[in-house]
Amino acid sequence: MNKDxxxxxxxxxxxxxSGWPFSTSAMPNPWLQYVTGTIIPKVDIIENxxxxxxxxxxxxxxxxxxxxxxxxxxxxxTAPVVPSQQPxxxxxxxERPKGRYExxxxxxxxxxxxxxxxxxxxxxxxxxxxxxxxxx
Numbered sequence: 413m414n415k416d417x418x419x420x421x422x423x424x425x426x427x428x429x430s431g432w433p434f435s436t437s438a439m440p441n442p443w444l445q446y447v448t449g450t451i452i453p454k455v456d457i458i459e460n461x462x463x464x465x466x467x468x469x470x471x472x473x474x475x476x477x478x479x480x481x482x483x484x485x486x487x488x489x490t491a492p493v494v495p496s497q498q499p500x501x502x503x504x505x506x507e508r509p510k511g512r513y514e515x516x517x518x519x520x521x522x523x524x525x526x527x528x529x530x531x532x533x534x535x536x537x538x539x540x541x542x543x544x545x546x547x548x
Contacts, residue, residue: 451493451509455517464520464541470513471535480530480539487517489537 456467466487470478473491481488491513519525523541530539 449511451511451513453489453513453515455515457520461543463543464523466517466537466539466541468513468515468537468539469535470532470537472508472510473513473532473535473537475532478532478537480537482519482525482528482539484519484525487519487539488515489539490514 454469458465458467468489470489470491472493472495474494475491478491479489493510493513495510496508520541522544524544525541527542528539529542530537532538
């Protein structure tokens, strides 16, 4: 399958700046409950006719403390993870992350940075970058 060189160039313009290549561990860690640190969330980048959309997986993030900063140079998201607050429990085993989400990416090219819209629902953050209109 031959790829359009302009598409390949565009895909290469989205380097995964923070955490690459060690963003996650394939091995469960039974000692995770004793470690608090930075969690690098997974992200998908999709495109439609009118926008480029970054979709972040932020399960357990505190929506009231979610922070999104966008400039022409970087897109930064941070959010603390809200630990489960259940009385009279003791963890036997724990894999769900705790700490703070943080991810830094480059913004897409040819978009209107001023027109960005973000929506956080059910642990998923969608950041829509409207494309600049093409002028002939």
